[in-house]
Amino acid sequence: MNVAVLIPSDSYRHNAGARIRYGRVAKPLRKLGISLVLEDIATFDAATSECNVLLLSKCYDARALVVAAQARALGKLVGVDLFDDYFSQQSDARLARFRQWLTSLASLLDFALCSTPAMADIARRYHPDLRVHVMNDPSGLKPDIGPVLDRKMDALKQTGLLTVGWFGMGDNPHFEVGVSDLLAYSDMLTALAQRSGLAVQLRLLTNARALDAGRLKLISQLPVETTVGEWSLEAEAALLRESFAIFLPVNAQPFSIAKSLNRAVTAISAGCQILSAGYPLYEAFEPLIYRDACSFSDDVSTPGGRMRLNTRNLTRLETLFEEYADADTEASRLTGFLEALPQQSVGPQRLAVLHGIGAAPAVHTLVQAGGGLSVASPFTPTSLNFDIILGVGEQAGAVEVLVANRHDALMNPEVGPWVDCSRNPGFRKASIGIDGVLAIGPDWYRSAETPLQLATYGSTMEAAERALSAMLGPTIILKSEASRLPLPLLPATAR
Template identity: 35%
Template sequence: MRILFLVPTRTHKVTAGSRIRYDRLKARSNYFDVAIQSMDEVTEADFSACSVCVFSKTYSISAISIAEALRARGIVVGIDLFDDYFSQADDPRLSRFRTWLGRFGPVFQFALCSTATMQRVVAELVPGLPIHILPDPYPEIDIETVTASFARSLQRTRDTGNLEVVWFGIGSNPFFPVGVRDLCAYSWSLAELAAGRFNVRLKILTDTASLTAANLAHVARLPVPYTIEAWSAEGEVEALDWALVAFIPVNGQSFSRAKSPNRALTAISRGAQVLSPGFPLYRELDQAVYTEADELLADIERGECRVGAGTLGEIKQLVAHISDLDSVIVSLFLFLTRQHRMTGREAQSSGSTLPCKQAMLYALDQERQAVPAIGASSIVSIRSPYARGESAFDARLDYEGGRTLAVWVKPTLVPYLAEPLQVGLSEPQKIGRSDMVRVAAHEILLLDTPLLVLPSEPRPIMSETEAYYSGLSNLVRVCRRVFPTLNIHVAGLSSYSASGEAQGAGAS
């Protein structure tokens, strides 16, 4: 079995979520092959080689079109929802995520998530969807490595009087006050740590994009001396090996409550003590994690902390109970095998219920990063009059004024035209980057009404107008008449939450 995890862009392939969930599965699994690819780099060969495709952080209409195309080819499709952007019903900024999942969730045959909290969120929005909890594969806790690192850090603290503390991670989020905001909000815990006899020195290891003027202003008010370094995988290991304490505060909003305990376990695996004030995200690791600075200081004075030679045996058992990697892999394999069997039975009992071909109508917002994935999954690409730039489209609608459209198609698409349109075609001509034939004039090609927003007018602000979406709905209706057997989606409508035919073009 080969699993393809599909992420939005190549930069997502190196984020923490991809490295922790997918790279670790890839490194350890003997039950299936794991590939990680992005929408802007994936090829037809990647899709052909996989038996399961899991979409990760791809909240777009393009993803839905690709998922349906893969299902039609017998590939099992699922979605990995390890971040909670869905339960905040009172936050209008996140309504597009809820709308997307509630409307298109049934396209997928299963969902993965990392915690029971996230499982409940998904089950509420997509009732009946099979959901499998795939805990983050946690780093291996090597007793010798942890013991040696802790001993060095403890001795250095006693010899120098300096207590080295590290905070590491992504420093910001576009929707939630996490990261650097958490660090600063819980800085009182650092002040308590500095109230002892040690000189607390904090290293902040984070992405440079989060070091905005506002965040730096918050950091400047921290009660302890600090340095800031750009995050890297190597830098994280070095910092955790050097520091005696990893400071990991957690606030209590829903996004944080759905997180896995991976950050704490990453710190523990390098021999660092974890100080985590705030929401008890790591309650399952209580015997290995501190929530109070004075308890940590007392144990440092005694020279016996919660992560040390005498406790690692129990900690390893605790971690294995939460998520043993071998058990995680076997459980995932069995779950996916069941989905394969169910998919086969559905195909035999009901025949092919999905459209034989998917199509994407490109509008003002073309979801450019998804264009390679659209082509790789053999989805028909249709250029609307609003599309900017030129690509090798399979069909195009050119606006000629009034209700008139010029419709061009590649010769291979002629069998998909409505029967009355398959006659009277022009000779092939080079249109854009493709050889195309023009469909003869016919009432099927006429717009219901002239376009209220002309193709020469659209600018980004136009995509927020009702007139623009009315024009798209008009074009979608023509597309459905021209290509009655295609399932038409419209690129760039994932954030449009109002009801209407343009939005509804993504489902049929």
């Protein structure tokens, strides 16, 4: 079995999601007869790919819809990995584009891959019958950390310095996470310093974007001595090597509670104690981690310094890692899930992409390269080489359809008469009656002010889809929206 994981760009190969989830499981999968490769969606061709299974990873635009439809027509299984929750926030208009994307994609899916049961529940909201597999993030190391634990305890006793690390994305474009979580739960660091009697130093590693003036101000308010550095693989390895404990605060918003166990697994693999705060995301490891500063301080201050993660409970740790973080285990579970999926047989069908207020050139190019139709809606600027352009007619209840002369076979005689379009040379036009369409003129929506576009978006796009369907007959119509305006959700076209 060949699995192609489509990623949004070639640079994404180096992100934690690709490096940890797929990089660590690829070799064990090969032993089980499954080849897993990462491919840039921009260069992927479903028709020539040898994959049996297509898995979409963080490709949050209509290219994913196009590729999914093309792959299903070729009999390939299509899945999506959902490792971040941008889909359950129904009252957040900023995330409507993500919800629209998954609403449209759901009807083209055979399965979903999630990192937590919470994320699996969200996937089923969009497709109740969807087969979902929960895949834990595998560790890159075996937890053979006895000597490391002893070394770190000896260093703590000699220096009296308790080094606490934090690493990860310090910001998010949509949610207050990362650095803000550190400050929100910083009272635990205060309690740690006061109760343990040790000098506490926080070492923080994060992405450069998060180190803006606002977050640097938040960092300056942390109650213990703090050093800040930019994250890299090398810097993370050094932080884990030098830290006695890792602080992992988690707020309770949906985006945070759907995250994986990856950071705790990574820290434990390096012989670090875990101090967790807020939402109990890491409760699977709770016998070996701390949820309050008092217990941590009491243990670290006890003569002999017997911590919860110690050389006497490594057998328990190995059992937990085998259940939640073992690459061989995760590969075996994933293999069984994929092999049990029923094979699909859909067959070729005409494909069209209907663009909204914003037309993404990459989507336009991809659908045309695969033999599909790129269609401008009444909102779409007509600067691209569209196959079909839709507008609103001069008379009430009419959608104007312009078809490029190179597609004369699409000019349905039942829709006609077709006449040359002086406004758009190279196109012929006809009018299709659609109930509820206002008599405004073919270019009004494209030049309208944003509030008017927002108010008319849903009904106009629905009318445009009905007109397109009436002209083309049986067609998979996918909707593409590159605008980040808080647009109303549109119904998905069924399979």
